[in-house]
Amino acid sequence: MALLEVDGLDAFYGRIRALEGVSLRVAQGEIVALIGANGAGKTTTLRAISGLMRAAKGHIVFDGHDIGRLGPAEIVRRGIGHSPEGRRVFARMTVRENLELGAFTRTSGAEFAEDFERVLAIFPRLRERLTQKSGTLSGGEQQMLAMARALMSRPRLLMLDEPSLGLSPILVQTIFRVIREINERGTTVLLIEQNARQALGIATRGYVLEVGKIAFEDTAANLMASEAVRAAYLGGGAA
C-alpha cells in the first residue's frame, strides 16, 4: 500500500470547482512531481491533503488511515509536512523561532536538538541567521527556512509547493539538490513545480494536472519523453 493515496478528490472555492476527481498516490521513498499550469489545482490538492481546505468528495488515506476529515494540526502529527506556496515564514519571528514552531508537535527536547542540528546541517546558511527576523532574509533563505521548518516535524511525507519560485538559477540548483538529499535521507516527497523539467529530473513519478483533473500520470522519464507533456510543459521539443 502506498504511503499516501488520494482518490477521487473534488474541491470547490465557493461554487467554482477547483478539483475534479483527482487521484494520486505516493509510495514510501518516492519523489512524486505534480506539474501543471497556474490554476490547474496543484496548490489546492496539497491544501486538501494537509487539511487546510476540506474536499467536497473523495478520500485521502495516509499510512492506511483516512485523514480526509482531520484538522491540519492532527495531520501534521500523523506525519505530513507542508511547505506552502509563497514560503509563509513567520516574518516577524527569528529563524530560530520559526524552526521551533516547526517542531510544535514534538515534545522531546532531545529530539528537538537532534532535528535542529539535522536541518541546520542540510541548510548551513540558516545557522548564520538564527537570531535574525526571518522577514529580513533573502527569498532563497526564506525558502530554505520554509523547508527546514517543515522538516522539523520529522515528517514521513514532505509536500513542497513551488520551492524554486522566484529564485536565481544557482539557488534553484541548490534547492533541487537539497530535495534529493532530503529524500535520500528517507523522507518521501510530493513536489509541486512550475519548473517541470527540473522537477521531473529528480522525481520517480509524475502527475500532470490540467484544469482540476489529472491529465497524465507516468514515470518521470516517460513524462519527460512524452510529446504532449513536452509541448505543453517543457517548452516544446528541445528536451
Added chain:
Amino acid sequence: MDVFFQQIVNGLSLGGIYALIALGYTMVYGIIELINFAHGDVYTLGTFFSLAILTGLGVSGEMHGLPLVGVVLVTLIAAMLLCGLTGVLIERLAYRRLRNAPRLAPLITAIGMSFILENVMQLWHGPSPISFPEVIPNPAWALGGVEVSAKQIAVIGLAIVMMAALQLFIYKTKMGKAMRATAQDRDAAQLMGIDINTTIAVTFLIGSALAGAAGFVSGVYYGTTWFFNGFEAGLKAFTAAVLGGIGNVAGAMLGGFLIGLIEAIATQYIPGGAQWTNVVVFSVLVLVLIFRPSGLLGESLPEKV
C-alpha cells in the same frame, strides 16, 4: 510643579487600568482581526465579579496585613478566572462560527454581545451605581509635595506585574509563540500543528482575564461601578490600543498609560477641566492617526498577538 507631578501619579494609576483593558482589545484584534466591542463590558463584569466575591468573603471595610493580601489575591484571581471564562464562552458561542464570515458580521455580533452583557449586569445590580467596600486602607505617602496613596501603588504595581507576566508568556512559552504565529499567519500556523481554536480561545482567556484584573483594580480604586461602566472605559482603552498600534502588545501598554496621563493632565490644566477631558483624549488620537496611521509602535515593533 507639585500639582503637575501629582497629576502624573494620578494619570499613571488611571493609565494602568486602561492599559490592562487595552491589552485584550489588541490581542484579540491581533489574532482574529476583530474589534471586540464586548470587551469593555467584560471589564465591567470584572468589577461586578470582584464586588460579589468581596461580599461573599464578608469584606465590608478596610483590611490590614496578611488578611488584606489574602483578600486582594483571592478576589483578583477569582475575578480574572471568571472574566477569562466569560471571554472564552463569548468566543466559543458568538465569534467562532463567524470566523470565516464577512468582517461586518462578527463586528455586529460583538456589539450585540456588548448589549447582552450590559443588560445582564443591569438585571443583576440595577441601573444605578453601586459602591465597593474600602478594602485597601488609605494611607498616603508624601513625596515632596506629591501624595501617593496605597491604592495607587497597588494599581500601578499590579498593572506592571501583569504586563511583565504577559510579555514573558508571549515570548517565552510555547503557547505564547503559537499565539504570535497564529496572529501572523493562520494557515502557516496550522501547518506547524498549532490548533488555532485552542490558541484563539487562550487569547480570549488571557485578554478577558486582564480585563477582569482591571475590573478588580478599578473597583477598589474608584470604590464604585455600574452596569454601563465599560462603555467609556472600553472606548478609552480601545483608543489606547489604536494609539499604541492595534495588534501590538507593547503599544497597548504604552497607549494605556499615555491616555491616562493625557486625561489627568487635561483635567488639571484645561480651563473648564473635566468636561473637556474626552475632547482632548480623542483629539490626540486623531492627531496620532493623521501622522502615524499605524499607531505609535505600529511599525517599529510590529509584533501582533
